[in-house]
Amino acid sequence: MESEFLATMALTFKLATVTTLILLLIGIPLAAFLVFSKMRFKSIIETVVSMPLVLPPSVLGFYLLLAFSPASAIGSFLIEHGIRLAFSFEGLVIGSVLFSLPFMVHPIQSALTQVPHSIFEASYTLGKSKLETMIRVTLPSIRHGLISGIVLAFAHTVGEFGVILMIGGNIPGETRVASIAIYDEVESLNYAMAHQYALTLFVVTFAILLLVYTLNKKSLGGIR
């Protein structure tokens, strides 16, 4: 019982970590695109990014499940190439990335909007390339946005339920994360176990958020 608890918790945090890292890689360029691009169809992309905020998780889960199933074109193509996404960890990662996308993109986007354009130009006039400007000027200037994005995406993935239930099911060690386990234990009237999961999630997420906000406040002391 105890080892199953540990495996579930480990899987929960592994999913959240992998999802957050992927989101960080996607989120920065996507946020930069939404802030700086002058493309006409930008608002369509902006809308798609924000959809998971209002869409019931079951809707996203339902369509992902359809897409992953061997009956669909995408699903059968993937299965032919040995990739099975439905009821697998990889499938959960894809679902979580889509579902937590706005939580990563929005804080970065709003931080980028606040950076005055002149500091990029100042960097160029001092002979720095776009890449060096990004690493040494832009990213440090938006670090509070990055931190918020990481924390929100991580916490949101830990707390995710609907999408995972739809596409992942409840396979111990593979797709059974803590939020699913709580539901499962309550269903089988095992309140003590449900309580153990619930309290752990409560304490861990509280601690992470508290730590990050404290650090964030301290490091931002002199700025804005």
Add this chain to the structure above:
Amino acid sequence: MIVVNITKRLDTAEGSINAHFELTINDGEFLTLFGPSGAGKTTLMRLIAGLERPDSGKIVVDGEVWFDSAKKINLPPQKRSIGFVFQDYALFPTMSVRENLLFAAQTPEQRHNVDELIELIELTALSNRLPATLSGGQKQRVALARALVRRPKILLLDEPLSALDPSMRQKLQDELALVHKRLVVTTLLVSHDIAETVKLSDRLAGIESGKITRVCPPMEFFSPQTLSGKLQLIGEVLSIQYDHPVYLITLLTGNSIIKAVVSQKEASVLSVGAKAIISSKAFNPIVMPLT
């Protein structure tokens, strides 16, 4: 020597205009671009810096082509030897004063310049502070020093003092003059402050709706040739009062207020807020130190 001859379509409040800038700047010269807002002063600076692209023409600096539409040459700002001081300072918020300057340094020699510049503009005590903790005047000095670290061929100052209060403004004008004298860097300043212009520049280029109208020494620019007064002051008309049978004009020159009596005919061509020259021929001054 810097030779600029470029055109650029500008969108201004009064519709779009075809700007044509033709200007030669001598080595070590301090040249001010003077004119109403929307005339294209800032645009000309940004075109020289490479932050905007001219529609056609040529920019040549000491024989090096920075822009040539015919040969399709357009050096990016990174490749141009410039120092740009922005109106909003544009300091990097996460770097200290010293780090802001070091960011600009690319060679050991330029790193050495950093210490020298911090001392020259009296920022030694503040060198570890973050920009957010500095006053406007201090920020502007950091921005100036940072622009000078690479010893650019041309220093571009885009209304650097416009956001400062008058006393800080005067102090920085003195500092700017000192820096220019010490480093002999060719400097282009955008300003619409007459006193500042006269004090700092060797020559002045008047810009109106995208054209350079006149290039001459500042005093010549502001004083019509017909006047030959011994004392000439340029100021802003603060008020025009009718005091039967004459008019009483109050002028602000620098920080001083001057009152003068004029006829109705003279008063009719003046208006409150306009620039005016006050001159006097019979002039027997007493000059004393102010204690």
